[in-house]
Amino acid sequence: MSFRHRHSLIAFEYNISRFKKNVNIFAYFFMKNYENLARFCYSCSDFTDYVKFYDIVQYITKPAPQRWSVGAPLFFAVVVCAILWAMIYWNADLAAKIACTRQEMETLPPYIDHLLEVSRSLGQTGIHPTAHQFDSEKDAFLRYGLLLVSEGLAGEILEEILSVLLYVSDLKGIDFLRQCVAAEAILSIANGEDEDTMLRKLLPYCGIDRALAVMSKRKSDHAD
Amino acid sequence: MLIERLAQMYVHWGSPAQTGELGRRKKDQAVSAVHQFLDVIESTAEDRKTLFTQSQQSRRKATKLAYLLLASETEPEAIHDAFLRSGLLSTGQRSNKPEVLLWLAGTEAIARGIHPYIAFLIMSSYFGLETAEEELRWLQERARASSSTLEEYIVPGDLTDSIEEALKEPARLQRTIRIAGMPLSASAFAGCSVYYIEKILTLVGPIGALILTQMILSARKRLVSDEISTAQQAFVDLFTQEETEPTAQEEEAGVGEEAFEEPNLPDPELMHTTTNIVMEAEAKILKSTLSSMSDGEIASLLRCLEAIAHERLLNLISQGRQKRVLAVIQKTENVTSGQMLRDAQLFAQKLLAAYAPKNLRPGTTLSIPEKLRGLISYLLSRE
Numbered sequence: 185m186s187f188r189h190r191h192s193l194i195a196f197e198y199n200i201s202r203f204k205k206n207v208n209i210f211a212y213f214f215m216k217n218y219e220n221l222a223r224f225c226y227s228c229s230d231f232t233d234y235v236k237f238y239d240i241v242q243y244i245t246k247p248a249p250q251r252w253s254v255g256a257p258l259f260f261a262v263v264v265c266a267i268l269w270a271m272i273y274w275n276a277d278l279a280a281k282i283a284c285t286r287q288e289m290e291t292l293p294p295y296i297d298h299l300l301e302v303s304r305s306l307g308q309t310g311i312h313p314t315a316h317q318f319d320s321e322k323d324a325f326l327r328y329g330l331l332l333v334s335e336g337l338a339g340e341i342l343e344e345i346l347s348v349l350l351y352v353s354d355l356k357g358i359d360f361l362r363q364c365v366a367a368e369a370i371l372s373i374a375n376g377e378d379e380d381t382m383l384r385k386l387l388p389y390c391g392i393d394r395a396l397a398v399m400s401k402r403k404s405d406h407a408d
Numbered sequence: 409m410l411i412e413r414l415a416q417m418y419v420h421w422g423s424p425a426q427t428g429e430l431g432r433r434k435k436d437q438a439v440s441a442v443h444q445f446l447d448v449i450e451s452t453a454e455d456r457k458t459l460f461t462q463s464q465q466s467r468r469k470a471t472k473l474a475y476l477l478l479a480s481e482t483e484p485e486a487i488h489d490a491f492l493r494s495g496l497l498s499t500g501q502r503s504n505k506p507e508v509l510l511w512l513a514g515t516e517a518i519a520r521g522i523h524p525y526i527a528f529l530i531m532s533s534y535f536g537l538e539t540a541e542e543e544l545r546w547l548q549e550r551a552r553a554s555s556s557t558l559e560e561y562i563v564p565g566d567l568t569d570s571i572e573e574a575l576k577e578p579a580r581l582q583r584t585i586r587i588a589g590m591p592l593s594a595s596a597f598a599g600c601s602v603y604y605i606e607k608i609l610t611l612v613g614p615i616g617a618l619i620l621t622q623m624i625l626s627a628r629k630r631l632v633s634d635e636i637s638t639a640q641q642a643f644v645d646l647f648t649q650e651e652t653e654p655t656a657q658e659e660e661a662g663v664g665e666e667a668f669e670e671p672n673l674p675d676p677e678l679m680h681t682t683t684n685i686v687m688e689a690e691a692k693i694l695k696s697t698l699s700s701m702s703d704g705e706i707a708s709l710l711r712c713l714e715a716i717a718h719e720r721l722l723n724l725i726s727q728g729r730q731k732r733v734l735a736v737i738q739k740t741e742n743v744t745s746g747q748m749l750r751d752a753q754l755f756a757q758k759l760l761a762a763y764a765p766k767n768l769r770p771g772t773t774l775s776i777p778e779k780l781r782g783l784i785s786y787l788l789s790r791e
Contacts, residue, residue, distance in 0.1 A: 223411055275415050275418040275419050277418055277422070277423045278414065278415055278418045306579075307579065308579070309579065310578045310579030310582055310611075311579075311582055311611075313610070313611070313612055313613035313614070313616075314610070314613075324537055324538070324541065325537060327541075328537060328540060328541045328544065331541070331544055331613070332529070332544070333586070334612065334613045334616075335612060335613040335614075335615045335616040336582075336585055336586055336590060336593075336612040336613070336616030336619070336620070337526070337529075337586070337616075338586035338587060338589075339586075339587075339589065341522070341526055341530070343410055343413060344413075344513075344530060345529055345530055345533045345540075346410065347410055347413045347414045347417065348417075348513070348530065348533040348534055349533050349536070349537055349540060350410075350414050351414060351417045351418070351421075351424055352424050352506055352533075352534055352535075352536050353536070353537070354536070364410070364411065364414075367410055368410055368411075371410060374586055375586070375587065376583040376586065376587055
């Protein structure tokens with residue numbers, strides 16, 4: 185049994201309605217398209233994360249009246265596995281390389297704040313290619329990515345270069361996860377995406393709970 | 409998507425060998441082979457057949473295969489298969505995998521018509537972050553040292569009209585260049601004067617500047633003026649789209665705010681006053697005012713005018729701009745009377761600024777017809 189199947193079936197044995205409310209809010213913020221599914225999938229660090237992830241998949245794959253129903257379990261498991269298979273290129277080596285503890289993941293939100301700050305300041309002042317603007321940036325991956333952006337790179341080509349760098353990266357765990365987040369941020373900056381879109385892409389790497397907490401907070405701040 | 413692309417690489421190629429595993433000497437050799445590849449590709453841009461000789465001289469299998477495939481002008485899709493069939497990517501060759509993959513990536517990039525400098529950046533990324541940054545700096549120095557000169561060649565079009573305005577917002581122009589991509593940007597800039605092109609080139613780093621210059625030179629050879637005009641229009645569309653497209657957050661906020669806004673009823677008096685201002689203003693001054701306004705602002709102004717003034721206003725702008733303004737009007741809805749008043753007042757302020765000479769001294773009265781002066785004062789005093 186593959187890594188993917190095993191985890192989907194373990195999750196299936198749990199009570200999936202436990203996280204119903206949270207997942208509803210969560211799906212509203214992050215699941216406007218399927219892209220974030222893979223980001224969340226790779227950020228699952230333990231057993232309960234997989235249960236929540238399973239809930240999300242259920243939410244977006246079932247028509248509204250049937251959501252949260254536990255009927256027809258076999259059919260359900262097959263559907264979820266098939267969708268995971270079709271939608272996500274799951275690789276156990278990559279998942280193992282990304283895997284890190286909850287405590288390590290706690291360091292990710294401040295890093296995302298830093299990335300947002302960089303994006304905000306570049307959006308306001310622009311990039312000054314002749315001014316050694318990024319020399320003070322200590323994060324080597326971010327610095328290199330921003331240098332590429334300053335050369336006018338974006339889109340497919342930039343994505344190709346960044347994914348190769350991640351592929352050959354010798355780092356593991358939280359350090360590698362930070363590189364993945366930085367790469368997503370660099371792409372967002374290059375493609376001129378707004379802060380909200382960028383956040384929707386970066387937060388999934390923090391895990392489901394943290395992503396949900398941050399987005400709910402932002403939403404309530406916005407409403408105030 | 410990045411994480412998916414990364415996962416695909418793992419699925420297709422398996423885990424990579426550690427970049428640290430490659431000895432320093434071996435790495436230096438591989439890097440210098442990539443440098444040589446860049447030189448050879450640049451020198452054989454006109455005739456790839458000469459790469460056969462290069463292929464024969466190469467010792468490494470992957471390098472040999474890369475030159476051979478490019479010399480025979482193989483289709484990009486077939487290059488992948490050729491590398492797979494060569495056996496270089498089989499499991500037994502695991503320790504050499506990144507080195508082979510870099511030649512595959514470089515060969516594919518060149519076959520796809522990607523600029524050699526970009527192909528070099530893709531290839532150097534297989535050596536890991538540290539070497540990739542060193543190679544980027546090296547390439548920047550190389551780009552600075554090489555010179556390509558552009559001659560004056562102007563194709564009238566949307567961008568030639570608005571480039572001066574666009575340069576006032578460098579961050580936005582940089583974003584548009586990245587989003588449009590180098591080929592489209594270069595085709596659009598091909599019709600601009602050298603003075604402006606030089607200013608544009610300072611917005612990107614030395615590598616980007618060199619690529620843009622070479623692409624501009626190539627576009628001037630390949631494209632007729634109509635094609636350059638079309639590229640200009642497409643570029644300007646992208647540039648203005650960024651301004652007019654509301655962000656998701658703004659859209660979300662807008663939904664909530666709608667309930668508190670005033671009803672969407674046009675104020676007849678406001679429309680009458682603004683129409684009179686447009687009809688009374690001198691054509692030359694009005695044209696200069698419109699050139700200082702964005703498409704979004706003109707679209708907003710049109711909503712404050714009666715039909716009789718629409719024709720006068722639209723006749724003073726180019727056809728391309730007319731289309732863009734109409735597109736903005738179609739996209740936006742639900743303008744409140746308060747917003748309409750603010751739009752009309754903004755126009756009145758810009759019109760006043762256009763009437764003012766550049767060397768205006770304090771206390772000097774502007775030479776504005778009396779009736780027009782009265783209308784502008786009335787409009788600006790409204791709340």
